[in-house]
Amino acid sequence: DAGVTQSPTHLxxxxxQHVTLRCSPxxxxxxxxxxxxxxxxxPQFIFQYYEKEERGRGNFPDRFSARQFPNYSxxxxxxxxxxxxxxxxxxxxxxxxxxxxxxxPGTRLTVT
Amino acid sequence: KNEVEQSPQNxxxxxxxxxxxxxxxxxxxxxxxxxxxxxxxxxxxxxxxSSGKKKHGRLIATINIQEKHSSLHITASHPRDSAVYICAVxxxxxxxxxxxxxxxxxxx
Numbered sequence: 001d002a003g004v005t006q007s008p009t010h011l012x013x014x015x016x017q018h019v020t021l022r023c024s025p026x027x028x029x030x031x032x033x034x035x036x037x038x039x040x041x042x043p044q045f046i047f048q049y050y051e052k053e054e055r056g057r058g059n060f061p062d063r064f065s066a067r068q069f070p071n072y073s074x075x076x077x078x079x080x081x082x083x084x085x086x087x088x089x090x091x092x093x094x095x096x097x098x099x100x101x102x103x104x105p106g107t108r109l110t111v112t
Numbered sequence: 113k114n115e116v117e118q119s120p121q122n123x124x125x126x127x128x129x130x131x132x133x134x135x136x137x138x139x140x141x142x143x144x145x146x147x148x149x150x151x152x153x154x155x156x157x158x159x160x161x162s163s164g165k166k167k168h169g170r171l172i173a174t175i176n177i178q179e180k181h182s183s184l185h186i187t188a189s190h191p192r193d194s195a196v197y198i199c200a201v202x203x204x205x206x207x208x209x210x211x212x213x214x215x216x217x218x219x220x
Contacts, residue, residue, distance in 0.1 A: 033207065037153070042116075042198055042210035056207045088153045092208075100145070101208065103155035 002026070004093050004104035012110045013081050021076045021107045025093030031055075032074040033101060034066055035090040043090055049074055050096065081111045115139050118199050118211035125218050131186040133214045135199030138180065145208065146173050146184050147198040155198070158184070189218045 005024045013019050025032050031050040035043035045058040049068035063079045072093075078085055088108050092101035117136045125131050135144070146158040159166050159173040161182075166173050170189075175182040186193055194217045200208040 035208070035210075042200075042212045043155075043208070045207045045209065048207055058207070090153070090155060092155075100157055100160040102157065103147075106153040106155075108153065 004091055004102055006089075006091050006104040006107050008107060009105070010108045010110075012112060014112055015081055015083060017081050017111075018077065018079050019081060019109060021078075021089050021091075021109070023074045023076070023091030023093075023104060025072050025074070025091075026102055029093035029095050029102070030072055031094045031096055031099070032068055032072065033092045033094075034074070034076045035092065036060075037088040037090060037106075038084075039087070046076065078109075083111050085109065086111045114211070115209050116199055116201055116211040118214050120214060121212070123214055123216045125189050125216070127190055127218055127220050129189050129218075131189050131193075131216065131218075133184045133197050133199075133216070135182045135184070135211060136180060137182075137199075137201050139201065139203070139209070141201040141203060143202050144175050144182050145200040145202065146182075147200060147210075149196040149198060149213065151195075158197075186216075191218045191220060194218050 007022045033048040034046040037043040047066040048056040052068045066076045068074045088106045090106045091104045094101045143162045148156045170187045172185040196213040198213045199211040
């Protein structure tokens, strides 16, 4: 079975631009969570979606938004990119909330 | 003070050594997770536990809920165990709060 997939793998953007990151969960998993990992630090929670509804949001500005589609895939959108948004963005899926999470390989975003 | 603290931050061991990584947390939790992250970023879930002890191969994880403390042990360490080991906790939802990780290097 395929694991969690994320696209793109790497991305370079300029300050002020917008970016969309994509995540496909493991088949049958209805919960998707997004995390940001800045170099040298542990991941930070951004969003959790379950059954297409937002179930949790971390301490991130409104420039960050996400959605989940009927097939349970998810997009993370970041507007007005800042240099500090440069990070590894991780997606994790689980069958439902409060369960073990399975992580994708991440998307490495560089903002110049 | 972070909600999840790990020690040590860095650890170097020789092949075959017994390794212990510690995690303390300050919030109520429903589960504690041990994760492994290799260079390049991919994260693998090693254990999810809410009480007692779990074992998988050479890896053992224990948790003491009263003391809010968990340990990850690696027996007979091997260079392929070199990675960053991350402790994370979850509440009633599956939002994870992570520690900063322990960078382990196992040498021949």
